[in-house]
């Protein structure tokens with residue numbers, strides 16, 4: 366039996382992971398399941414999957430969780446430290462599916478115990494890619510990508526020589542506003558930004574898809590994970606979301622990964638790797654699909670893509686600044702404090718301020734320094750937001 370833990374179990378990726386694991390309960394011993402506010406979902410899954418421990422991020426919800434799991438034999442805990450501690454429980458395979466920079470510490474803890482980390486939490490690579498990879502190397506742990514584009518690249522690279530890679534092309538659906546007139550974007554509402562044309566995902570990543578901050582993060586994630594140069598990474602708009610990524614080799618060949626927009630494919634690939642097993646995803650009927658289309662991304666419509674290039678070039682802790690500023694700007698958009706197009710303005714202002722001040726983005730990449738930089742960038746973002754909202 367494989368020992369598995371799921372961080373962010375109550376979210377969209379977490380629930381898809383549970384869907385796969387619950388189909389073969391005899392194969393898995395569930396160690397830890399974690400969530401935040403949705404206590405009833407967390408408790409229901411922990412009971413059903415006979416988890417060893419259920420942890421909520423909210424300390425104030427511990428008693429609710431305890432009551433919901435009374436008599437089940439599942440241990441309970443609460444708080445950020447308890448989540449990181451749960452990641453030290455011996456496990457063979459750990460799903461990292463918390464949203465945001467909060468996923469970094471448990472991811473590092475899982476790598477430190479040598480677990481295979483299935484990484485949906487792209488924020489940890491954006492904030493601290495070098496640290497994640499170094500931790501994996503030191504502890505002989507493995508990181509397997511779960512973001513669909515990165516899983517696609519990873520699969521296209523099986524058996525290939527890394528030196529033969531010329532470029533990596535990441536596709537983007539274009540999100541909710543790909544066909545809107547650019548002038549109208551400033552008026553986009555939360556409801557409009559929260560609906561994705563192709564994928565069913567958590568609210569934050571859905572809005573990040575509309576602003577293309579999600580793709581921006583994925584470009585940085587590509588650089589960190591595959592160790593290629595920024596100039597080798599491209600994005601292309603592909604509204605059908607059937608091709609998830611392509612790898613171009615030095616002989617001119619492009620290897621594309623094609624599949625339905627269903628995260629259970631990338632999750633299942635990471636779960637069964639290096640095997641390929643049957644997965645309950647739709648089989649594509651290419652004749653029925655008819656055609657696939659592509660277009661160049663426009664950086665006026667999506668300034669996040671330009672900012673990602675700057676972050677990739679700057680390196681160091683600029684990814685941590687970018688992510689923290691983005692998370693804060695997203696919170697402010699969700700709270701109605703700023704408009705849709707102001708999110709990228711806030712992120713750009715914070716990047717400019719902190720890049721100009723020595724000691725921030727060039728500090729040594731440790732978990733502590735990433736946390737400090739994250740904190741500073743959130744404060745800087747709040748002050749930009751307050752100025753704009755005021």
Ligand code: NAD
Nearest residue numbers: 373374375376377378400401422463464467485486566567
């Ligand atoms: P979601 O919002 O649906 O779920 C997030 C999970 O994190 C929930 O379990 C929530 O309880 C938990 N959580 C939230 N804040 C927390 C905190 N401060 N501390 C601890 N736990 C916290 O998000 P999602 O769409 O499942 O995305 C999860 C991660 O996977 C993100 O990094 C996202 O970018 C990435 N991802 C998601 C998809 C997708 O299809 N949903 C695809 C690719 C990558």
Ligand code: MG
Nearest residue numbers: 512513514583
């Ligand atoms: Mg993705």
